[in-house]
Amino acid sequence: TKRYTITLLPGDGIGPEVISVAKDVLIVAGSQEGIEFRFQEMPVGGAALDLTGVPLPDETLSMAKQSDAILLGAIGGYFQFSIFNFHFQLMYKWDNNEKHLKPETGLLQLRAGLGVFANLRPASVFPQLVDSSTLKKEVAEGVDLIVVRELTGGIYFGKPRGFTTNEKGEEIGFNTEVYATYEIDRIARVAFETARKRRGKLCSVDKANVLEASMLWRKRVTTMASEYPDIELSHMYVDNAAMQLIRNPKQFDTIVTNNIFGDILSDEASMITGSIGMLPSASLGETGPGLFEPIHGSAPDIAGQIEVYCVPCDAYLDKANPLATVLSVVMLLKYGLREENAAKRIENAVMDTLTRGFRTGDIYSTGKVHTVVQSVI
Amino acid sequence: TKRYTITLLPGDGIGPEVISVAKDVLIVAGSQEGIEFRFQEMPVGGAALDLTGVPLPDETLSMAKQSDAILLGAIGGYFQFSIFNFHFQLMYKWDNNEKHLKPETGLLQLRAGLGVFANLRPASVFPQLVDSSTLKKEVAEGVDLIVVRELTGGIYFGKPRGFTTNEKGEEIGFNTEVYATYEIDRIARVAFETARKRRGKLCSVDKANVLEASMLWRKRVTTMASEYPDIELSHMYVDNAAMQLIRNPKQFDTIVTNNIFGDILSDEASMITGSIGMLPSASLGETGPGLFEPIHGSAPDIAGQIEVYCVPCDAYLDKANPLATVLSVVMLLKYGLREENAAKRIENAVMDTLTRGFRTGDIYSTGKVHTVVQSVI
Numbered sequence: 112t113k114r115y116t117i118t119l120l121p122g123d124g125i126g127p128e129v130i131s132v133a134k135d136v137l138i139v140a141g142s143q144e145g146i147e148f149r150f151q152e153m154p155v156g157g158a159a160l161d162l163t164g165v166p167l168p169d170e171t172l173s174m175a176k177q178s179d180a181i182l183l184g185a186i187g188g189y190f191q192f193s194i195f196n197f198h199f200q201l202m203y204k205w206d207n208n209e210k211h212l213k214p215e216t217g218l219l220q221l222r223a224g225l226g227v228f229a230n231l232r233p234a235s236v237f238p239q240l241v242d243s244s245t246l247k248k249e250v251a252e253g254v255d256l257i258v259v260r261e262l263t264g265g266i267y268f269g270k271p272r273g274f275t276t277n278e279k280g281e282e283i284g285f286n287t288e289v290y291a292t293y294e295i296d297r298i299a300r301v302a303f304e305t306a307r308k309r310r311g312k313l314c315s316v317d318k319a320n321v322l323e324a325s326m327l328w329r330k331r332v333t334t335m336a337s338e339y340p341d342i343e344l345s346h347m348y349v350d351n352a353a354m355q356l357i358r359n360p361k362q363f364d365t366i367v368t369n370n371i372f373g374d375i376l377s378d379e380a381s382m383i384t385g386s387i388g389m390l391p392s393a394s395l396g397e398t399g400p401g402l403f404e405p406i407h408g409s410a411p412d413i414a415g416q417i418e419v420y421c422v423p424c425d426a427y428l429d430k431a432n433p434l435a436t437v438l439s440v441v442m443l444l445k446y447g448l449r450e451e452n453a454a455k456r457i458e459n460a461v462m463d464t465l466t467r468g469f470r471t472g473d474i475y476s477t478g479k480v481h482t483v484v485q486s487v488i
Numbered sequence: 489t490k491r492y493t494i495t496l497l498p499g500d501g502i503g504p505e506v507i508s509v510a511k512d513v514l515i516v517a518g519s520q521e522g523i524e525f526r527f528q529e530m531p532v533g534g535a536a537l538d539l540t541g542v543p544l545p546d547e548t549l550s551m552a553k554q555s556d557a558i559l560l561g562a563i564g565g566y567f568q569f570s571i572f573n574f575h576f577q578l579m580y581k582w583d584n585n586e587k588h589l590k591p592e593t594g595l596l597q598l599r600a601g602l603g604v605f606a607n608l609r610p611a612s613v614f615p616q617l618v619d620s621s622t623l624k625k626e627v628a629e630g631v632d633l634i635v636v637r638e639l640t641g642g643i644y645f646g647k648p649r650g651f652t653t654n655e656k657g658e659e660i661g662f663n664t665e666v667y668a669t670y671e672i673d674r675i676a677r678v679a680f681e682t683a684r685k686r687r688g689k690l691c692s693v694d695k696a697n698v699l700e701a702s703m704l705w706r707k708r709v710t711t712m713a714s715e716y717p718d719i720e721l722s723h724m725y726v727d728n729a730a731m732q733l734i735r736n737p738k739q740f741d742t743i744v745t746n747n748i749f750g751d752i753l754s755d756e757a758s759m760i761t762g763s764i765g766m767l768p769s770a771s772l773g774e775t776g777p778g779l780f781e782p783i784h785g786s787a788p789d790i791a792g793q794i795e796v797y798c799v800p801c802d803a804y805l806d807k808a809n810p811l812a813t814v815l816s817v818v819m820l821l822k823y824g825l826r827e828e829n830a831a832k833r834i835e836n837a838v839m840d841t842l843t844r845g846f847r848t849g850d851i852y853s854t855g856k857v858h859t860v861v862q863s864v865i
């Protein structure tokens with residue numbers, strides 16, 4: 112038997128409950144493929160703040176680094192998940208904390224600490240769920256794109272940053288958007304390679320008509336294209352990309368962009384699929400373990416809520432949709448551990464679950480998912 | 489008779505043809521309201537580059553400053569307009585120019601030179617055109633929001649910026665996102681006042697969980713809210729806003745945000761309406777003339793193309809939809825000159841034109857618009 116150590120970082124809100132489902136699924140699929148998983152659960156985000164006073168304790172980072180892959184639930188108190196129970200953003204527990212004591216800072220420190228510069232965010236429309244998109248069926252149907260987002264650079268980490276006063280004595284807040292050639296080159300390479308494994312089309316998104324950081328980005332991506340003559344490269348301004356994702360998302364295969372544009376566009380793209388509770392992500396570095404997490408938030412408004420008793424599965428079912436995390440496990444097995452067979456098993460089980468009509472509230476309102484996934488593996 | 493001087497800046501691509509329609513419309517409406525317009529046409533963007541070697545000649549800026557209002561067509565060679573004839577972004581004439589010789593730089597210099605810090609971008613779904621949205625009818629129907637975008641600050645203008653090498657000797661490109669309190673306060677005030685004239689809801693969009701510039705933004709907007717107890721203020725992170733615009737755009741009334749987020753979100757919002765060739769914008773400063781322009785680009789691929797001979801209006805009709813520019817004239821009359829009656833006339837004429845079924849290719853494929861607007865005023 113093969114053995115892997117997985118760091119589980121449940122985090123906040125619905126994090127613990129979706130992680131617990133994903134863990135069970137991982138155990139079942141592993142046992143069928145002769146793989147044994149050892150789990151180490153560590154605190155991060157708001158949970159870590161409450162426990163230790165910091166959003167990323169040193170032990171969490173060092174244990175994570177020593178493991179084979181990291182599975183994260185959700186971080187923070189803000190809410191960007193539930194589709195049918197939307198409330199305008201509320202103030203949650205840690206919202207007024209200073210920057211270094213915000214749950215989100217723990218996530219940023221984790222990404223930087225692990226060096227996971229490449230964030231892969233697939234946004235595919237599941238045929239079974241095409242009706243849950245707010246886009247017309249003929250526009251949403253068949254969308255299958257991936258956003259390759261730079262994750263450890265740009266304005267998220269650029270220095271100088273902070274607060275000061277200007278010549279007039281007024282307070283200013285400032286940040287630096289900055290990219291060095293090596294940072295652009297390594298993310299561009301991941302993107303070209305990703306496009307090669309897909310439909311061979313890469314669209315690089317920037318704001319090169321205004322920003323110097325984008326001009327360098329465009330120049331380096333264009334230069335690298337000569338190494339990938341089989342890839343059809345195009346460039347698009349970020350404002351246009353935000354439009355084109357709605358106008359005709361099917362035009363996109365692989366999108367590569369910087370940290371902040373990737374944050375915005377990948378969330379936009381995920382909403383297009385109507386499956387925000389269904390979308391996984393992988394964050395990879397040059398070496399070391401990858402970080403795998405659902406793209407949805409911590410949804411504190413539905414955390415811990417049981418929706419209904421499910422007779423066929425003999426269990427009380429959560430409101431939260433665990434499938435984004437279960438599909439993050441698929442990415443973990445594929446990209447992190449190269450365990451394609453176990454990955455395929457779980458992927459098939461998810462498709463089966465959907466085809467059988469099980470749904471959570473975010474994607475539809477009849478039937479449930481939860482433990483069902485395990486029983487169909 | 490009242491007299492106003494209007495600076496016309498046709499610019500590039502379809503700019504000249506849409507400006508010429510808008511000018512005719514302005515003359516007709518003015519004559520019926522006892523207003524006389526004097527027009528001065530000046531070069532800007534690529535047109536100015538070809539003519540004078542710079543994208544914003546001094547004379548253009550000084551003449552513009554001395555006039556009562558400025559109407560701009562479109563600038564640059566890139567393409568973000570045509571809905572049914574989409575090609576991936578092509579390389580156009582000035583694309584490889586250095587930054588200070590790009591057409592877009594002329595536009596940025598114009599905005600800065602005029603001090604028009606407040607960019608108002610309404611995105612409403614015209615009932616007659618609801619079907620041209622890629623969003624489902626029930627989602628798009630009734631959307632009526634406005635993005636108040638900060639236009640002369642932030643990462644577009646922040647210093648330091650440029651190219652240099654880092655400690656490792658590698659090239660870096662960098663920009664500065666920066667806001668001072670006075671910049672935030674003045675745009676926030678415009679936004680609160682705008683919301684007050686509408687449905688009283690203001691959503692401020694930022695990335696305050698990561699960026700210091702956003703933290704200051706949120707703090708100042710929150711402080712100002714106490715002066716506007718009648719306005720319902722909410723805050724939203726930009727990634728969430730990009731999702732919510734697709735999930736349920738009707739939740740928004742007035743959105744206020746910084747320059748770069750406003751660039752992205754206003755384009756996204758405009759595409760939601762399906763009426764990208766229909767949407768105007770106004771850019772206003774504290775004093776001096778306002779700048780009014782359609783939000784679409786210069787669409788060089790359809791510039792100067794005649795679609796068909798229109799029997800009822802006895803004219804050859806352009807492919808380009810002039811209505812975004814005509815509606816920019818409405819904003820010019822309303823916000824720039826406070827000539828509500830003339831504004832109302834043109835607004836009604838546009839609605840009439842749509843109701844009668846005239847369309848250009850971007851919004852539908854039967855019937856045409858063009859000079860028809862004049863004949864129905």
Ligand SMILES: CC(C)[C@H](C(=O)O)[C@@H](O)C(=O)O
Pocket residue numbers: 187215218374697698727
């Ligand atoms: C929580 C936040 C810091 C984070 C980001 O902006 O990267 C989130 O939005 C994401 O996309 O993973």
Ligand SMILES: CC(C)[C@H](C(=O)O)[C@@H](O)C(=O)O
Pocket residue numbers: 320321350564592595751
């Ligand atoms: C042409 C470009 C510089 C401009 C901008 O980014 O402001 C345009 O996209 C706009 O929104 O008016």
